[in-house]
Amino acid sequence: MQYENEMKLEFMSKSQNEAFARVAVAAFVSQLDPTLEELSDIKTAVSEAVTNAVIHGYENGAGTIFVTCRLQGKEAHIEVHDQGKGIENIKQAMEPLYTSKPELERSGMGFTVMETFMDEVKVCSIPGDGTTVYMMKRLHSV
Amino acid sequence: MLNVECSMNNRSMIIKIQGEIDHHTSEMIREKIDKAYERYNAKNMIFDFSDILFMDSSGIGVIMGRYRNSSQKGGHVAVVHLQPQIERVFQLSGLHKIIHQFDSIDEAIKMLQ
Numbered sequence: 364m365q366y367e368n369e370m371k372l373e374f375m376s377k378s379q380n381e382a383f384a385r386v387a388v389a390a391f392v393s394q395l396d397p398t399l400e401e402l403s404d405i406k407t408a409v410s411e412a413v414t415n416a417v418i419h420g421y422e423n424g425a426g427t428i429f430v431t432c433r434l435q436g437k438e439a440h441i442e443v444h445d446q447g448k449g450i451e452n453i454k455q456a457m458e459p460l461y462t463s464k465p466e467l468e469r470s471g472m473g474f475t476v477m478e479t480f481m482d483e484v485k486v487c488s489i490p491g492d493g494t495t496v497y498m499m500k501r502l503h504s505v
Numbered sequence: 506m507l508n509v510e511c512s513m514n515n516r517s518m519i520i521k522i523q524g525e526i527d528h529h530t531s532e533m534i535r536e537k538i539d540k541a542y543e544r545y546n547a548k549n550m551i552f553d554f555s556d557i558l559f560m561d562s563s564g565i566g567v568i569m570g571r572y573r574n575s576s577q578k579g580g581h582v583a584v585v586h587l588q589p590q591i592e593r594v595f596q597l598s599g600l601h602k603i604i605h606q607f608d609s610i611d612e613a614i615k616m617l618q
Contacts, residue, residue, distance in 0.1 A: 378529035385559075403559075403590040410561040414528040468535070470565035472598050479597055 366433040366440070368394070376417050376426040376445065384430055384443075385409040391432050392439045397502045404480035405439065405500055411473040412443035412496045419463065420447025420494055441498045449490040457486065509534055511541035514614050516580075518547035523556040526564035535567055539574070548580035549617045551610060555586035564591070565598045572603060581605060583613040 370391050374380045385406040392405055409430070416428045429444040450456045456463070457478075462471035477484045483499040507524035520538055524530065542550065550571055557564075572582045583605040587595060595601050607613040 378527075381527050381529050382525060400589070406559065407561050407590070407594070410527055410559075414561070414563065418528065468531075468566040468570045470562045470569060470598060472562040472565055475597060476562050476594065479593075 366435045368434040370432050372430040374428055374430075376421040376424070376428050376447075378414075378417055378423075380428070381410055381413050381417065384413045384428070388430065388432050388441060392434070392500075392502075395434060395437070395439065395502050401500065401502055405441070408477045408480045408484075408498055408500075409441060409443065411476050412441075412498070415473055415496070416443060416445035416447065416494070418467070418469070419450070420445035422448065437502045439500045439502065441500075442495055443498075444493065444495040446493040449492055449494055450486070450488040451490050453486050453488055507533065509537040511538065511545070513545050513547060514610075515618060516548040517551050517614050517617055518542055518545055518549065519551045519553060519610060519614075521553040521556065525559040526557060526567065527559070527561050528563040531563040531567050535570065538567075538571060542571075542574065548575065548578050550575050550580065550582045551613045551617070552582070552584045553586060553610060554584055554588065554591060557588065557591060560591045560594055562594065562598070565594065565600060568600060568604060581617050583607055583617060585610055585613055 372387055388409045389402050389406045426447055431442040433440040455461055457474040459475045460471040462469040481498040482501045485497040488494040507530050510521045512519050575582050585607050
């Protein structure tokens, strides 16, 4: 599918890049003139997906995170991809309050936040190969 | 960028955070709060959210952890001045069921005594 506009980010898997990623995506989506609430939803969802890549994908180790954002009409399509360890059981990972790392005081709400704040969330993962989180937000303000 | 200030009023510790709460900043926030909580021998914690510009689910983890610590001392956790985006993360996580919400710090201090 040919999109009207597209951008790609590639950055090291470091927690300080979580803020960079959400702000960069929000800045790109801004051209669709979203409301503050819509922008805030997108920032929060991107932050959750990138945090998952840092903590779970690469387990706070070295790696590269890829973020793609595509705009089509009223829709923002966002993909967050890592080449980390992957998810064995996606269904379990997406359950509210489930966390594989309770010792880190994680709330286990990352996927629930993404699903609530975005219109579509899909997760593809191959254990040992990596994870891609695809999210779509339909903007009503456009 | 990020500033965490803790002050005491009676046995309630008031925590004012300025900046964004995400996975990156949550570690530092947690450490500062826990040290101050012990130093002040506080019981309750009141989070002043007026200057928090962003919070994702990492913030839920921070508050849940502090709730646990204060419960062990028979204390309570309260929040004041929640911004709409953060309010939604709160509702979603069910935190509003265990964390008290007030309109002002004075009201929170009074109610938690």
